[in-house]
Amino acid sequence: MQFFRGGSGAPLLLLDSGFSFQHDLAARLAKTFNVIAPLHPGFGGSRRPEHIDTVDDLAYLYLDLLESFDLRGVTVVGASLGGWVAAEMAVRCSHRLAKLVLVDSLGIKVSDRETPDIADIFAIYEEELMALLFRDPQKFKIDARALSEQALACMIEDRSAHALYIWEPYAHNPKLLGRLGRITIPTLVIWGGNDGLVKPDYGRKFAAAIPNATFTTVAQCGHLPQVEQPERLVEEIVRFAGDRRAS
Amino acid sequence: MKAYFFSECAYPYLPAEYDSIRVKLPNRIYDPEKGAQLFHDYIDEWVAADELGLDLMLNEHHQTATCMNSAVPLTAAILARVTKRGRILILGNPIANRREPIRVAEEMSIIDCISHGRLDAGFVRGVPYEISAMNSRPVDMQERFWEAFDLIVKAWQTHDGPFYWEGKYFRHRQVNIWPRPLQQPHPPIWITSTSPEGAPKVAERGHVVATFLTGFDATRPVFDAYRRRRAELGQDTPLDRLAYAALIYTGDNDAKAVAVGEKLLWYLNSNRVPMQFVNPPGYHSTATVMKIMRGAGPFAAFGRNTTADMELQKGVLFAGNPDTVYKQIKALYDHVGGFGNLLMMGQAGFVTPDETIKGLELFSREVYPRLKEL
Numbered sequence: 001m002q003f004f005r006g007g008s009g010a011p012l013l014l015l016d017s018g019f020s021f022q023h024d025l026a027a028r029l030a031k032t033f034n035v036i037a038p039l040h041p042g043f044g045g046s047r048r049p050e051h052i053d054t055v056d057d058l059a060y061l062y063l064d065l066l067e068s069f070d071l072r073g074v075t076v077v078g079a080s081l082g083g084w085v086a087a088e089m090a091v092r093c094s095h096r097l098a099k100l101v102l103v104d105s106l107g108i109k110v111s112d113r114e115t116p117d118i119a120d121i122f123a124i125y126e127e128e129l130m131a132l133l134f135r136d137p138q139k140f141k142i143d144a145r146a147l148s149e150q151a152l153a154c155m156i157e158d159r160s161a162h163a164l165y166i167w168e169p170y171a172h173n174p175k176l177l178g179r180l181g182r183i184t185i186p187t188l189v190i191w192g193g194n195d196g197l198v199k200p201d202y203g204r205k206f207a208a209a210i211p212n213a214t215f216t217t218v219a220q221c222g223h224l225p226q227v228e229q230p231e232r233l234v235e236e237i238v239r240f241a242g243d244r245r246a247s
Numbered sequence: 248m249k250a251y252f253f254s255e256c257a258y259p260y261l262p263a264e265y266d267s268i269r270v271k272l273p274n275r276i277y278d279p280e281k282g283a284q285l286f287h288d289y290i291d292e293w294v295a296a297d298e299l300g301l302d303l304m305l306n307e308h309h310q311t312a313t314c315m316n317s318a319v320p321l322t323a324a325i326l327a328r329v330t331k332r333g334r335i336l337i338l339g340n341p342i343a344n345r346r347e348p349i350r351v352a353e354e355m356s357i358i359d360c361i362s363h364g365r366l367d368a369g370f371v372r373g374v375p376y377e378i379s380a381m382n383s384r385p386v387d388m389q390e391r392f393w394e395a396f397d398l399i400v401k402a403w404q405t406h407d408g409p410f411y412w413e414g415k416y417f418r419h420r421q422v423n424i425w426p427r428p429l430q431q432p433h434p435p436i437w438i439t440s441t442s443p444e445g446a447p448k449v450a451e452r453g454h455v456v457a458t459f460l461t462g463f464d465a466t467r468p469v470f471d472a473y474r475r476r477r478a479e480l481g482q483d484t485p486l487d488r489l490a491y492a493a494l495i496y497t498g499d500n501d502a503k504a505v506a507v508g509e510k511l512l513w514y515l516n517s518n519r520v521p522m523q524f525v526n527p528p529g530y531h532s533t534a535t536v537m538k539i540m541r542g543a544g545p546f547a548a549f550g551r552n553t554t555a556d557m558e559l560q561k562g563v564l565f566a567g568n569p570d571t572v573y574k575q576i577k578a579l580y581d582h583v584g585g586f587g588n589l590l591m592m593g594q595a596g597f598v599t600p601d602e603t604i605k606g607l608e609l610f611s612r613e614v615y616p617r618l619k620e621l
Contacts, residue, residue, distance in 0.1 A: 160529035
């Protein structure tokens, strides 16, 4: 498994969103925490072992990672796909976890069967997707033609891996909502106030299903606060989890 | 050479402007009365083709005006009963998108029985814009295709009671299909591959490989890949293992025939499909997606204003008087190293039943006898 590791302080596992937009959240958090940020298998040019092809597999993979480093008192921060994985970890086994931060997380179904909670990112135009993801889409537009061969190949493979993990049931586990009550550690649910992909109200429902959770929004921000408002996101995470001592 | 008449059962009455002919074109545009008439016309055309001594080909697509035939076993079953002698080729069953391969095995068995063993059972992975209709995952689709395929073939060939199947994609504890196919050990199998990467696996199993509208440039690599793999296995490649699909119209004279050929191009020119449906994640190889993102690669020809001249040059369209059509087919035949099955898209868009059947009459009388000798 490939991962970034850096910083000192309380351990923090950072699980990325599945979207191929550059950000430096791991480095920013490393100023306060001892950060481990794995690449989800199949992303960033990494090899995906054949037996890993579901969010469930990712949850066990990262639980095993915490085990193999013998980390305790870990804050798990997950965004979008990563938030879903973090929640799946926490409902399974939280004895190594201290706190949970879910950022514009996928993973649950809250509306009725004919109302999508999460827009179908694979069935819309690039421009429509950008408008759902960002408060200010122009700022983050990627020009595929300007990318190197390697970067373009990497982006294409990221998209395949993303689809592999979230295709069906689309971006959620029908069982997860009913299991969120098992999460007893302090949890912060953070949402981009302008998230068009997964609306803030979905985040409120996510938080309401977790016994010890609070909900907050980041203003002027879409689905990816780590890309669009990284300073504000880091402030929130540090305020929530930064006072812990390394254990 | 054998010739199969193929109609994709288009619904040609499109609005002047539309964003996508696939996946999301609202079916309010589809007039059920007109559609009903079209179905009858298309079945009549297949019946006429059968009477003219041609074999018949059908296919299936979903959520698209290019093809109303969204459940091909139904139309194939009708032809099994109302036609008399032609082979009935389904090309194909989109088994990477069908949730129940066992059901496909059963459907094919019924058609084979009703037709008295005239079924050619074809299987396709399905074009990229088919995945939405079945919500089927484009990643690892090939793997799912081959598991479904193996399950169907085993279901056809197992006659001693239930067998067990717990694969990665399909799980059954009691597989024992009734009826079983009439042809033994099973109907002939066809598989499409429009790129050289897909052909070797078909070659290993010795099934017919079919390629669509690949013309002079892209057909030979597919056939060569097939022949090469056969040669590696110490097997030859009879011509009947290779099939090529083109748009074809035979007329009294070149000008008239090309005019109808131009109408067949509705199939290409109306096929506007947005990138998100052409290029779903994981469907194509990374190298292919890189080409698509730079405006090349497969599907680059769709939705453009192509002309008869352009497609005649490419070997995608054959149109002219009988002599011309023979020469056009023969030129491609020679260029690609020969093939034994010609799949003729002889109806598309606004080509009328009269035009279609006249073209088939001329073809079967004046062109087909010469092709049979190849």
